[in-house]
Amino acid sequence: MTLEFAKRIARIPVYPVAAGYDLGEDVAMLASNESAFEPLSEVVQAASEAAARANRYPDPSYAPLRRALSDRYGVPAGRIALGNGSCDLLLAAAEALLEPGAEVVYAWPAFSVYPQLAAATGARAIQVPLDERARHDLEAIGREVTVATRLVLICNPNNPTSTALALEEIEELLHAIPRHVCVILDEAYCEFSLTLGDPQASVALLRRHPNLALLRTFSKVYGLAGLRVGYALCGSEELRIATEQVRQPFHLNVAAQAAAVEALRHQQEVERRVTATVAAREQLVAGLQGLGLWVAESDANFVWVALGAGAEEREVLDGLRERGVLVRAGASLGSEGHLRITVGTARENARCLAALSELVSDRTRA
Numbered sequence: 001m002t003l004e005f006a007k008r009i010a011r012i013p014v015y016p017v018a019a020g021y022d023l024g025e026d027v028a029m030l031a032s033n034e035s036a037f038e039p040l041s042e043v044v045q046a047a048s049e050a051a052a053r054a055n056r057y058p059d060p061s062y063a064p065l066r067r068a069l070s071d072r073y074g075v076p077a078g079r080i081a082l083g084n085g086s087c088d089l090l091l092a093a094a095e096a097l098l099e100p101g102a103e104v105v106y107a108w109p110a111f112s113v114y115p116q117l118a119a120a121t122g123a124r125a126i127q128v129p130l131d132e133r134a135r136h137d138l139e140a141i142g143r144e145v146t147v148a149t150r151l152v153l154i155c156n157p158n159n160p161t162s163t164a165l166a167l168e169e170i171e172e173l174l175h176a177i178p179r180h181v182c183v184i185l186d187e188a189y190c191e192f193s194l195t196l197g198d199p200q201a202s203v204a205l206l207r208r209h210p211n212l213a214l215l216r217t218f219s220k221v222y223g224l225a226g227l228r229v230g231y232a233l234c235g236s237e238e239l240r241i242a243t244e245q246v247r248q249p250f251h252l253n254v255a256a257q258a259a260a261v262e263a264l265r266h267q268q269e270v271e272r273r274v275t276a277t278v279a280a281r282e283q284l285v286a287g288l289q290g291l292g293l294w295v296a297e298s299d300a301n302f303v304w305v306a307l308g309a310g311a312e313e314r315e316v317l318d319g320l321r322e323r324g325v326l327v328r329a330g331a332s333l334g335s336e337g338h339l340r341i342t343v344g345t346a347r348e349n350a351r352c353l354a355a356l357s358e359l360v361s362d363r364t365r366a
């Protein structure tokens, strides 16, 4: 049987999911930028208590989570959009803002879901190459904003390249973008950034730029990737209302809501985990550099490594996989000849470095 689908289905790129879930327990999972830390026991308990009441639909206003986020960031609850992961919010925002004839501008390579936004809505994607240090070229992005632009995406720190720009530079671009154009600053990894220094810092931008939304997630620093909670702190209520219009009701399940509320109560532990991750990142970077590899300046919980001209990305990936180490292929993220490696536990990082040292030779060094 051949089903007849909407034309957009053929346009939508397949998301490059991580492979290796079939490899069993003893694998260093460094391919999906997850947290190396499991959720706190209090968070697991809150989720399971909520699950015990799962015969009821979730609170459709998500009031406790909105309130907790509002208290933490000083943004009114009406300007906080919630999603089943921040990917869900990205897709909702695209559905609300984009259509044939409209344009979405973003750097490339950046988060691999971005190309889906134009493909799903029939809008035109304008991809702006990163600079030579694998960072956003904000001037070039500004030059691509036209009367057709509805959405500009800035990924800071950028996935997959891990680089971040200072907020002052981003604000210069914001000043140059017309107020009717929505700007989403995707800050999935902002807590790990020494450049940004503080996840509260960008919140001040919302007061000056009502067309801005800060996209955040509980999947990374809070270690809740499996429960799927994302949020956007918005400069005005409009985007929150529009994303709710295009979403199904009850898109955030009870366990996820309860876990997120509880996770926000443990900021000291979050800070401790950030400190440990940044220290491990520095060790991993030093180890990679010790192998003669070029590593982008990382401000996230992952690193971006260039393999030299003689290296076969596929061979290195296969070699790592054979040694029980899963990392992400640059080819699947828009830049062949690179690896994106998540900062894991000390043991996982050491295992990755040991495996790489067997696989990269003088021939493969950048």
Ligand SMILES: Cc1ncc(COP(=O)(O)O)c(C=O)c1O
Pocket (backbone or CB within 6 Å): 032, 033, 084, 085, 086, 087, 088, 111, 155, 158, 159, 186, 188, 189, 216, 217, 218, 219, 225, 228, 229, 230
């Ligand atoms: C830059 C960026 N934004 C958003 C997301 C989506 O995260 P989630 O849907 O788990 O909240 C990711 C996930 O890897 C990401 O890297």
